[in-house]
Amino acid sequence: xxxxxxxxxxxxxxxxxxxxxxxxxxxxxxxxxxxxxxxxxxxxxxxxxxxxxxxxxxxxxxxxxxxxxxxxxxxxxxxxxxxxxxxxxxxxxxxxxxxxxxxxxxxxxxxxxxxxxxxxxxxxxxxxxxxxxxxxxxxxxxxxxxxxxxxxxxxxxxxxxxxxxxxxxxxxxxxxxxxxxxxxxxxxxxxxxxxxxxxxxxxxxxxxxxxxxxxxxxxxxxxxxxxxxxxxxxxxxxxxxxxxxxxxxxxxxxxxxxxxxxxxxxxxx
Amino acid sequence: xxxxxxxxxxxxxxxxxxxxxxxxxxxxxxxxxxxxxxxxxxxxxxxxxxxxxxxxxxxxxxxxxxxxxxxxxxxxxxxxxxxxxxxxxxxxxxxxxxxxxxxxxxxxxxxxxxxxxxxxxxxxxxxxxxxxxxxxxxxxxxxxxxxxxxxxxxxxxxxxxxxxxxxxxxxxxxxxxxxxxxxxxxxxxxxxxxxxxxxxxxxxxxxxxxxxxxxxxxxxxxxxxxxxxxxxxxxxxxxxxx
Ligand SMILES: Nc1ncnc2c1ncn2[C@@H]1O[C@H](COP(=O)(O)OP(=O)(O)OP(=O)(O)O)[C@@H](O)[C@H]1O
Ligand SMILES: [Mg+2]
Numbered sequence: 001x002x003x004x005x006x007x008x009x010x011x012x013x014x015x016x017x018x019x020x021x022x023x024x025x026x027x028x029x030x031x032x033x034x035x036x037x038x039x040x041x042x043x044x045x046x047x048x049x050x051x052x053x054x055x056x057x058x059x060x061x062x063x064x065x066x067x068x069x070x071x072x073x074x075x076x077x078x079x080x081x082x083x084x085x086x087x088x089x090x091x092x093x094x095x096x097x098x099x100x101x102x103x104x105x106x107x108x109x110x111x112x113x114x115x116x117x118x119x120x121x122x123x124x125x126x127x128x129x130x131x132x133x134x135x136x137x138x139x140x141x142x143x144x145x146x147x148x149x150x151x152x153x154x155x156x157x158x159x160x161x162x163x164x165x166x167x168x169x170x171x172x173x174x175x176x177x178x179x180x181x182x183x184x185x186x187x188x189x190x191x192x193x194x195x196x197x198x199x200x201x202x203x204x205x206x207x208x209x210x211x212x213x214x215x216x217x218x219x220x221x222x223x224x225x226x227x228x229x230x231x232x233x234x235x236x237x238x239x240x241x242x243x244x245x246x247x248x249x250x251x252x253x254x255x256x257x258x259x260x261x262x263x264x265x266x267x268x269x
Numbered sequence: 270x271x272x273x274x275x276x277x278x279x280x281x282x283x284x285x286x287x288x289x290x291x292x293x294x295x296x297x298x299x300x301x302x303x304x305x306x307x308x309x310x311x312x313x314x315x316x317x318x319x320x321x322x323x324x325x326x327x328x329x330x331x332x333x334x335x336x337x338x339x340x341x342x343x344x345x346x347x348x349x350x351x352x353x354x355x356x357x358x359x360x361x362x363x364x365x366x367x368x369x370x371x372x373x374x375x376x377x378x379x380x381x382x383x384x385x386x387x388x389x390x391x392x393x394x395x396x397x398x399x400x401x402x403x404x405x406x407x408x409x410x411x412x413x414x415x416x417x418x419x420x421x422x423x424x425x426x427x428x429x430x431x432x433x434x435x436x437x438x439x440x441x442x443x444x445x446x447x448x449x450x451x452x453x454x455x456x457x458x459x460x461x462x463x464x465x466x467x468x469x470x471x472x473x474x475x476x477x478x479x480x481x482x483x484x485x486x487x488x489x490x491x492x493x494x495x496x497x498x499x500x501x502x503x504x505x506x507x508x509x510x511x
Contacts, residue, residue: 014478023289043422096476161347161351162351164313164316164318164345165345165347165351166364167317167337167339167351167412168316168338168339168341168343168344168345169339169364169365169368169412169413169416169424170339170365170368171339171368171370172337172339175368176505180353184354184355186355194323253318269410
C-alpha cells in the first residue's frame with residue numbers, strides 16, 4: 001500500500017472512524033488502568049484479593065487442563081471420523097458458545113440442583129451447586145466448545161496423508177496420532193490453551209449462577225470485581241480489573257504470536 | 270504377487286470401475302495415465318488407505334481386507350513426498366526402524382548407508398521445509414527403503430523435478446530396484462519415464478485399465494483408439510534406446 005491514503009476524502013473518512021474506534025477502546029481500558037495501577041501493589045497484599053487470585057488460578061488451571069483432555073478426542077472425531085449425525089453434532093457442540101453465559105449458568109444450576117443425577121453426584125462427594133467445583137464446571141461448559149473448535153481446525157490442518165504414511169511405516173492408528181497428529185497440532189494446542197485459560201480466568205456469568213458470589217468462598221477475580229464494585233470498594237475492584245486486563249493482553253499477544261488468527265473459526269473471538 | 274481383482278471404489282464424484290491388475294513379484298510395474306484417472310487411488314488401495322466397495326486386493330494370494338497398512342510391508346513415496354515436517358531428515362528416515370525398536374546403533378548404520386547411497390548425508394540435520402524437491406524425493410525414498418519393503422509404491426516420484434535431475438534419479442530408481450529386488454508399482458503420466466523404467470506398463474484411462482503390456486508392445490500397438498490418442502503417434506525414442 002504505497003498509495004497516499006490521506007489524499008482521498010473517502011479514505012480519510014473511513015480512517016477517521018477507525019481511529020475513533022481505537023481511541024474509544026484505549027480510553028476505556030486506559031481509565032481503569034490509570035485508576036487501578038497505582039494501587040495494585042497495595043491491593044494485592046489484601047487477603048481478599050490474594051484469595052481471589054489463588055482461587056482464579058486454581059479453578060482456571062484445572063478447567064483448562066480438563067478442556068484440553070476432552071477437546072482433543074472430540075475434535076479428532078469431528079475432524080477425522082465419519083460418525084452419523086456429524087453436522088447435528090457440530091451445531092449442538094457450538095451451542096454453549098452462542099448462549100449468554102448467564103443462561104448456561106442457569107442450565108447448569110437446574111441440571112445439578114434439581115435432577116436425580118445432580119443429587120447422586122452430591123451424594124458421592126461431587127457437589128457442584130454453590131461450590132468451587134461448580135466454578136470449574138461452569139468454566140468448562142462455557143470454554144469447551146471454543147477449545148474444540150480450535151482443536152478441530154488444527155487437526156484438519158494436519159494432512160491425513162502424513163498419518164497414513166506413518167501407518168505404512170509401522171504405526172498403529174494410536175501411534176500415528178501420538179507421533180504425527182499431536183506434535184503437528186502443537187501450536188494450535190498452545191494457542192487454544194492460552195485463550196481458554198484467559199477466558200476461564202474471566203468467566204463470570206455462568207459461574208455466578210452455578211457457584212454464587214460469596215466472599216472468601218467462590219470469589220474469583222471477576223466475582224471479586226463484581227462484589228467490590230457493588231459495595232463501593234473501588235480500590236479492590238480496580239485491582240481485580242487490572243489483573244484481568246493484564247492477563248488478557250498477555251494471552252492475546254501469545255495467541256496472535258502462535259498464529260491464532262490463522263486457525264480458522266477463532267477469528268474475532 | 271499383487272492382484273486387484275475386479276476392484277471398484279467410489280470416492281465422492283470419482284469412481285474406479287472393475288479394475289483388474291496383476292503385478293508380478295519383483296517386477297517394475299508402471300501405471301501410466303492422464304491426471305485425475307485414479308492412479309493415486311490405486312496405490313492407496315494397495316497400501317490399505319481405502320477398502321474397495323467391491324472386489325478384492327490380494328497380496329501374495331491373501332485377501333488384504335483385514336491386513337492394516339502397518340502390516341503390509343509396503344513403502345510409499347508420495348507425489349508430494351509427505352515428509353514429516355516436525356522431524357529432521359535423520360528422524361524422518363529413522364522413523365520406521367525406531368518404531369520397530371531396532372537398536373540405535375543399527376538404526377544409525379542403516380540411515381548412514383542409505384544416505385550415502387542417495388547422496389543426502391549432508392542433509393541429515395535439516396528439516397524438510399528447507400529442502401528442494403529433488404532432495405525431498407530422495408529423503409522420502411530413503412524413508413521407505415529403510416524398512417526393506419516387499420512392495421514399493423511410488424506416486425509420480427519424478428514429476429516435480431527438472432529434466433536433468435529427473436534423468437539422474439531415473440537411473441537411481443532403476444539401480445534401487447535392482448539392488449532391493451522389491452516389487453515396484455510406479456505411477457506416472459510421463460511416457461518417457463514409463464518407457465525408461467517399466468518392465469510392464471498398465472495404461473489407465475478414466476478409472477479403467479485399458480491395456481497392460483511391455484513398453485514396446487504398449488507404445489507400438491495401442492489396443493484401441495482411446496489408448497492411441499492418449500499415447501500420441503510418435504514412437505518413443507526411450508523405448509528403442511533400451
Ligand atoms: N478421498 C477422496 N475423496 C473424494 N475424491 C477423491 C478422493 N481421493 C481422490 N479423489 C478423486 O479421485 C480422482 C482421481 O484421483 P487420483 O488422485 O487417483 O488421480 P491421479 O490419477 O493420481 O491424478 P494425478 O496424476 O493428478 O495425481 C480425482 O478426481 C480426485 O479428486
Ligand atoms: Mg496422483
